[in-house]
Amino acid sequence: MRVVVDAMGGDKAPREVVMGSVRAAQQFPDDGILLVGDEKVIERELAACGTTPRNITIYHASQVVGMDDPATFSIRQKTNSSITRSVELVASGEAVAVVSAGHTGATVAASTLHLRTLKGVRRPGIAAPIPTRLGTCLVIDVGANIACKPLHLLQYGVMATIYSKYIFGIKNPRVGLLNIGEEDAKGNDLAKETFSLLSNSSLNFVGNVEGREIFDSKADIVVCEGFVGNVLLKFGEGLSMSLLSTIKAEAMKSFWTKLGLFLCKSAFGPLRAKMDFTEYGGVPLLGVNGVCIICHGRSDSKAIQNAVRVALQLSKNKVNEHIVSELEKANVPAANVT
Template sequence: MKVAVDAMGGDKAPHEIVKGSILAAQQFQDSEILLVGDGKAIQRELESYRTIPKNITTHHASQVVGMEDPATYSIRQKTNSSITQTVGLVAKGEAVAAVSAGNTGAVVAAATLHLRTLKGVRRPGIAAPFPTRSGVCLVIDVGANIACKPIHLFQYGVMSTIFSKCIFGVKDPRVGLLNIGEEDAKGNDLAKETFALLSHSQLNFVGNIEGREIFDGKADIIVCEGFVGNVMLKFAEGLATGILSTIKAEAMKSFWSKLGLFLCKPAIAPLKAKTDFAEYGGAPLLGVNGVCIICHGRSDSKAILNAIRVALQLSKNKVNEHIVSELEKADASASIVM
């Protein structure tokens, strides 16, 4: 299996992207990693290693989409950008998956334009893993679609259920709807109509989930519109970083607090790992006709390695085929409610 990796996307590209790809090539020796981007820049990075794995290859792309570039405009104007070429390789069947830490909007636009959506999928959604007390909760959508309809959120529940079963090994994922209260009648029209669809579906729907309950582990999947999900994702990242930084700053104020922090290290280390996005690699763009993993802009080599791992898992487990099959059955029951 060949995974195309955008070598020029992200704050730490190409150094960390190439490093992570080499680690992946060493770990997944039965697969091939294709680095896409400026050929000379990639080659300089590769030359800094004594040995380059045989399953690492390159594909030249002369342009780069910046983080500040307008998404759709960039994809249409920069046809030879590393993002467009990475996704294009999957569209042509020359790779089974695309991985990028570049401009999220541009990756979504490129995937939607070149890969199209799976049969039956109305809108693709980005599914991001959130740490909870009992494991991991998948939140969808965190930025792909900011103008959602109830059917979109319903399909997010179906698609993320398949992902959770195949990748996280959850037998019967609990699906929750992000809302302002637990009661059935809470929320705006979008929330109420989505609640009705989920309630009458075959999904393991556990009702409304409030923001403060996300990390309690009450649901394995939480569906929401992309605008809310993206704000929530970035708030959670900032809060986790802020808490850990505050603990460290307070601990440095005296000898005894430093000692206390040192003694607490065995308990703090797992917490830090759970809140580190690099542990999860990236977020899959579910619903497109191909595997596409969107990584954090600050991704390091560890994040890229894990993103490639997830990409290979999605392909090997035929997640997209399962999504199409389940949506055919799910949409039939949803049409009755609508």
């Protein structure tokens, strides 16, 4: 299998992206890595990494989508961008997956346009794992679709269930609906209608989940609209890093607190790793007819390497095929509620 990596996307591109791709190529010698971007720049970065693995090739793309570029503008005007070309290579069958730490909106737009959605899927959704007390909770959607309908959220639950089964190894994932209260009647019209659909589906639906309950592992999956999910994800990321920084700052104020921090070092190491987005690599855009992994804009080589690993996992476990099969068997509501 071959994975396309957008070499020009991300705050630390192209150096960290190329370095991570080299490490991924070394980790998966039987699979290929196709680096897309400015050929001369990529060649220079590969030379800096030492010997280039044989399973790495380059595809030239002359344009780069900036973080400030509107998503639709980048697709229409920058047709030779590294993001667009990367997705096109998957659409043409030259690769099975694309990995990008670049403009999220442009990546979603290009993937939706060129890959199209899987059979039966109305809208794709980004699924991101959030660290919890007992493991992780997969939240979907965290930014692909900010104008959701109840059917979209139902399908998010189905797609995330398949992802959790084949990637996280959870046999019967618990699905919850993000809401402002646990009671069935809580929330706006979207939440109430979605609650009804989820309750009557074949999913292992555990009811409404409040924001604080995500970290108590009440559910393995939480569905929500993309606007709310994106705010939730970024708030959680900022809060976790702020807490760790605050603890360290307070501990440095005296000898005894410094000693206490040193004695707790073995506990804080795993905690920091659990909150480190680079450990997860990237998050999948579920529902498109291909594998698309979206990475954090600040991704380093470790994150890119792990993103390639996730991309290969999705492809080799045939997650998309299982999603299509499950949607065909699911209890799909009538068109008038979609």
